[in-house]
Amino acid sequence: MTRGKRTEKIVALIQESLKSFPDVQILPNYRIKNKSGRKREIDVLLITDINGFEIKIAIECKDYKSSIPVEKIEAFNSKCARIEGVSKKVFVSTNGYQADSIEAAKDFEIELFDLEDISTDEILKWLPVKQLKPNIKIQLPLNLIIDKDEIPEIPTDSKGNLIIHFENGSKPNSLIICLWNHIVVIQQDEIQAIMRLEFMKGKCRNNSNLSSIIPCKLNTPGAFVYDKYGSKVKLIAVEVKLVTWFDIIAPTISEAKKYHNSKGIKARTLSIDNGKNGKAEIIQTKDGIDFFHTNKGGLSEKLVVLGEYNPKTGKYHPKK
Known part of the structure; x- marks a missing residue:
């Protein structure tokens, strides 16, 4: 891939990602003055204004037959350091990075990407204002607390849901729906407060390894289920674990x-x-x-x- 084609591909991705941000300038092969007045070329420069605050994002693209050596990372950092107001530095390679390059990029706060890994979601994350989107899932299996020493075999419906019934004659319902309505919906403020605290600790992120588990319990007075023989089994409570995480999205x-x-x-x-x-x-x-x-x-x-x-x-x- 030639330099021109490589830059065109990245610019096209950026334009598609930021089409709802009309104030973002996307400048390929842009020559900008550094602090000494000399012009230096940036492969792609993004300039936007977040309510009066000018944001500059510098993107360097390299198409080498081998992985990027550390001196290229150092040179890019030096170039950006002498340009007024660069808020974010992004380096894109078509063939990976050497180990020293990765370490240097961490020190210089340069984000590294392989060309094929750049997505619209990643580009949106380059903007400085972020929004947290909470996600909550009920983890299976559930722990049923009944009035017997051993839990009998309890059949589920055609979709795999456990159906619970009520002594007061209310309509039978899926246990998952009941848990969602009585825990997640009613206690959402408390759950999200825990999630935010976990997020500050570096957990509860949009990564399965960093999700947070919140244990909950729902008492179920007057509820029962049927075992496989059709006998009523009194359901005292249900213990459930919520898997929670935040997606970091563009606002x-x-x-x-x-x-x-x-x-x-x-x-x-x-x-x-x-x-x-x-x-x-x-x-x-x-x-x-x-x-x-x-x-x-x-x-x-x-x-x-x-x-x-x-x-x-x-x-x-x-x-x-």
Whole structure:
């Protein structure tokens, strides 16, 4: 693949990924002045404005027959260091990286990619504002607590769901649906608070090895199931484990505004749509940054720091 074709492919991927971000400039083979006034070429330069803050993302592309040596990483870092305002550095190779190159990239905070591994999701992650999308799954098998020493064989329906019945005559339902409605839906604020704390600890990420397990228990008074012989078995409670993680996604920015008077900009605001949970609002003034949450009913509340987690000590300290 020639350099031109390689750059064209990356630019096409970026354009497809960022088509909902009209303010992003995508500049291939762009020559930009460094701090000494000399022009240096960047294979692909992304420039965007996040509500008044200019963001520059420099992308270097190399098509070598062998893996990228460390001096190429060092040279790219040196070039970016002398260009004003580079916020993020991305290196793309068609044939991998040497071990020293990988270590150097970590030191220089350069993100490394193989050309075939770049996806629209990865490109969206290059933007500096992120959003966390919570994911919750019920882990099987469930632990049924019944009024017998041993759990008898209990058949499931055609879809593999365990059906529970109720003494009060309510309509029988899937046990999974009952668990979801009575644990995940009703206790979602408490569950997501635990998830956020786990996320700060470096867990609960969009990776199966970093997902977090939250044990829960649902008492089921008046509920029963039928065993394979048709006999009623009283169901006392169900113990369940929730597998939880956050996907890190590009935000849905619904609105960005600047407020100013004759003396200049007084405040900047950024509204991020959180779907059914409402929207988050970030307000920056000369006094600092405040965060607000507005629910679907239009009620807003200021978000405050409830505590801090120190990853070095592994301890959480509530704010007084």
